[in-house]
Amino acid sequence: MPQLPTPALPEPAHPEVDSMLSRRFGKEIANYYSGSPLNRVGFLRTDNTFLSLALRHPSTTVLLFKNLEPLLKSPSELATVTFDDVKSVIGDDPFGRPEADTIAQYNSSLYIPQIIFLGLDERKEKEGFVYREHYKGQPWFAVDVTPKESVTDAAEKLIEKVKSEGLDFSKGRMNMSLHAQEAAIYAEARHLLDWNARNPFCASCGYKTLSVNAGFKRTCPPADIANAVTDTNARPPCATRTGISNLCFPRTDPTVIMAVVSADGQRILLGRQKRWPPHWYSTLAGFLEPAESVEEAVRREVWEESGIHLGRVVIHSTQPWPYPANLMIGAIGQAIPEGETVHLGHDAELEDAKWFSAEEVREALRVGTSGLGEDAGSEYKEGGLRLPPSTAIANQLMTAVVNGFASGSPMI
């Protein structure tokens, strides 16, 4: 299966939502990478007049990415540039003509740097952009400035310029600790840049596709000026053109991740992968399969990886995870009394899975958390259990369990 999300960013930043939202059932858990302040106004992505005005507005903020790594001011802060800064790479008005014209004049031999429209920051209503009266705020875009094909020179110059200003691209996600709202904006940009980069061809017909809807759709044009195979520029028929196809839209893989509690409610099952540092454990996780409910996926995955049989399963919260395209669905499950024996022989994914006492997990949440491969806090004693940081939903699930999730009593 694709890479499973691993615990990552070190900063404990899970924004709490307004108390308004939590009147009766306790607070909603807003995990790291969610909580974006932007209004995506997705229905305006097909409107090139909107996109053209928004991109060129003086208030507009642009994030730069090189090979999917964002430009940073510091490990905890994204760097932003203006439209004028990136004009040399993306042109004076990349949204200047209607999308239908861009598709009709498609030429697969031309390289077009990817631009993503991320949304409007409505908190900046005054200085921001106004469109059709209703839609106000500071426009945010992301641009891929990886030096490539026809933009190599312009992109290299731009990169040189920002580096001379003391900015630099991230060196891998383990070295970033963005504040929560910026992390959410970054996650949107990264997920979409990755999806576009990963899908240059049509899975239905094998021909090259074109990014439209400001990065939120890829279309398979019916003709290609670079097409020298036939007399006309026409391509063979493609199923994605005769109806609406999910292949044209960004992919997000639902993933289940679960804290498993023993039948008596006193122990928590954790597992570890071989490549993790010593003493590291986390909750089990895996991809939801076709035609499964979340609860079924949780029970199947836990049985496959650990041999444990679950009874009750309750969904706790969700976390977008942009490496590359996951929706983590966090749950808490309880083993049935006769199903608590660990058996690692079904699926060979884990090196170990075992039961820990609630006390041990509680203590490790206090003193033993960090990003993978980072040091724990000063109270940690060598040999003690190590756990992922609070930015990982795994940590939130374990915390919920030791705090007595959704019940008045301890544990589950």
Added chain:
Amino acid sequence: MPQLPTPALPEPAHPEVDSMLSRRFGKEIANYYSGSPLNRVGFLRTDNTFLSLALRHPSTTVLLFKNLEPLLKSPSELATVTFDDVKSVIGDDPFGRPEADTIAQYNSSLYIPQIIFLGLDERKEKEGFVYREHYKGQPWFAVDVTPKESVTDAAEKLIEKVKSEGLDFSKGRMNMSLHAQEAAIYAEARHLLDWNARNPFCASCGYKTLSVNAGFKRTCPPADIANAVTDTNARPPCATRTGISNLCFPRTDPTVIMAVVSADGQRILLGRQKRWPPHWYSTLAGFLEPAESVEEAVRREVWEESGIHLGRVVIHSTQPWPYPANLMIGAIGQAIPEGETVHLGHDAELEDAKWFSAEEVREALRVGTSGLGEDAGSEYKEGGLRLPPSTAIANQLMTAVVNGFASGSPMI
């Protein structure tokens, strides 16, 4: 966006789970298309010895599909055939050699009918198949017998034979009303057959891909015997070969669907699409976007489609939906007092959205439900509100709201 699921099958069949699972928080809602009795033993999909023995075991059950329509005994029952029946189409031992050999000898000019391994029915332990002691039961497979390329004749003969026995392929999902457990098995088969058929080419390099892992993976072989372009059979490098890529695995699109309750808890917001019959309404729904939590997707989608601003959002249950590949995530959301005004001008998706009283919805759930375009029950009075059947999660969400979901009090 891709087609949104529409309310469909008429039969009220949502299996309740064991009371064991519901000790403290009430029953888990197992929606239609979930609740499969099969153990998928997914880790055995790469083991061709297992697959070969399972497919050819005397107890093995095979579902036939033609253009994604299943062979039926009646509108409520799948027809099953034996391995011997389909041998003429899929060959004597399609899993006879290790997967690595099949990939190494890949020839894109050969047509291979799609076979899906669905799982083991462990309830049939006695008469079933046993593998490595742990894995027991009746093996279930699905086979695509659409008459095509090299299997045209054999497939046509097989179809003639089953038709002579009084069986026939479904004529669209509106004409099926499978019992719940069969519906779940059918959903697994349909989702995977559709995914394989929809993705014959590699989105990363544009070359043809090969189905492996008994239908649960598509791989981009490094060489192709039919490749006449180069001296060797080698293909250009492909990113999906140098690491694990999500492109190789089945796609499932997370979708949010939500019952919206007014701030005073007394009204429910419903919407309708233009193409629906008169008086039909349902809950709002839409695709989760990259880098959103479920709650964020629910709030965004409700605002885009209706202008309503939600505060609290609670996840209710999930439903696999195999048309073609959705995970419906059902939620209940509550409007904030100052955010209850309907505005349809943002996104043009709905023809209407409006508030209904709890009483009207409760009555419509009693007398006005059916599949789209079907008649309601005898108590329905013309002009009354029409709603989707209990097999649709939309119905379950509205039912939960009028029954007072997760609270002792009415509504929310």
